């Protein structure tokens with residue numbers, strides 16, 4: 575005969591058997607650690623005071639019907655949200671109370687809501703400008719060719735901004751779609767770097783940036799998605815030019831290094847650093863850089879045509895490659911973005 579406790583312990587969720595006297599008769603080890611339970615027969619109210627749970631248990635016991643409710647556990651480390659399932663066993667044994675952790679799903683929902691709100695906000699700004707300009711063109715500037723030219727240029731710039739935004743949204747959702755499929759093709763990282771550098775060459779010249787690259791050395795092949803990795807380096811180099819080129823004699827470096835043993839991944843990796851001599855980023859903001867729509871200096875980023883999605887895209891692409899992005903920044907002297915790819 576299998577012991578009831580063993581069955582309870584095999585359940586994935588913290589679970590309690592609450593008797594008609596509202597005492598916790600049995601519990602599994604997950605519930606024991608969640609509520610720091612010591613012995614059985616503790617009153618339910620002594621381990622949790624959440625009115626909605628107590629009420630649902632009461633209803634379930636009295637009416638012998640299933641109940642569901644939510645329970646938010648508050649701890650020093652933060653909040654965890656549970657969906658509580660309460661099901662009658664029989665009138666003498668009481669009810670089973672199971673706690674399903676829905677924190678991850680809640681977080682995902684929240685992120686989705688935030689994303690939609692952010693996207694709407696980002697699209698609304700250029701649209702508002704365009705509507706304003708249209709009204710001016712239809713009214714005050716109706717017969718002023720010079721003003722018309724200026725306003726049409728503004729409209730073109732705003733339309734282009736919307737196009738860029740949508741391009742970035744699509745890139746992000748495409749990267750997310752492929753997230754679980756690790757690339758299987760061997761590609762030349764030297765070719766990736768060369769293509770990305772070619773892409774930003776003109777922008778470097780315009781910004782007067784001196785570019786130093788040590789990527790000429792023979793590099794091993796990696797398993798990767800060529801187009802996505804070009805995107806990674808284009809995004810990093812564009813950022814270095816846009817935000818890292820403020821200082822006098824702006825310089826951008828690209829350095830490649832083979833690391834025989836990566837301390838985090840415990841395997842050999844390729845480490846490719848893009849560093850600039852710009853103003854740097856305050857330390858407390860560094861962890862937030864890869865958040866969608868996060869900009870250190872919103873005004874400056876908007877002027878550079880930025881959407882705040884570039885580094886989020888980089889992070890997702892590198893996750894797909896089982897790699898990562900290390901960011902180190904020294905305020906006043908520059909920032910280094912290190913792309914780490916497994917070999």
Ligand SMILES: Nc1ncnc2c1ncn2[C@@H]1O[C@H](COP(=O)(O)OP(=O)(O)OP(=O)(O)O)[C@@H](O)[C@H]1O
Pocket residue numbers: 742809813814817818850852853854855863864868869870871872875876879880881882883884885886909
């Ligand atoms: N090299 C850098 N030096 C200083 N700040 C940087 C650097 N790279 C990025 N940042 C800051 O991080 C923010 C986020 O960068 P990210 O590339 O994600 O977005 P963006 O450049 O604003 O827009 P996008 O890349 O989508 O066009 C930037 O707005 C900028 O404030």
Ligand SMILES: [Mg+2]
Pocket residue numbers: 809812813880884885
């Ligand atoms: Mg960018």
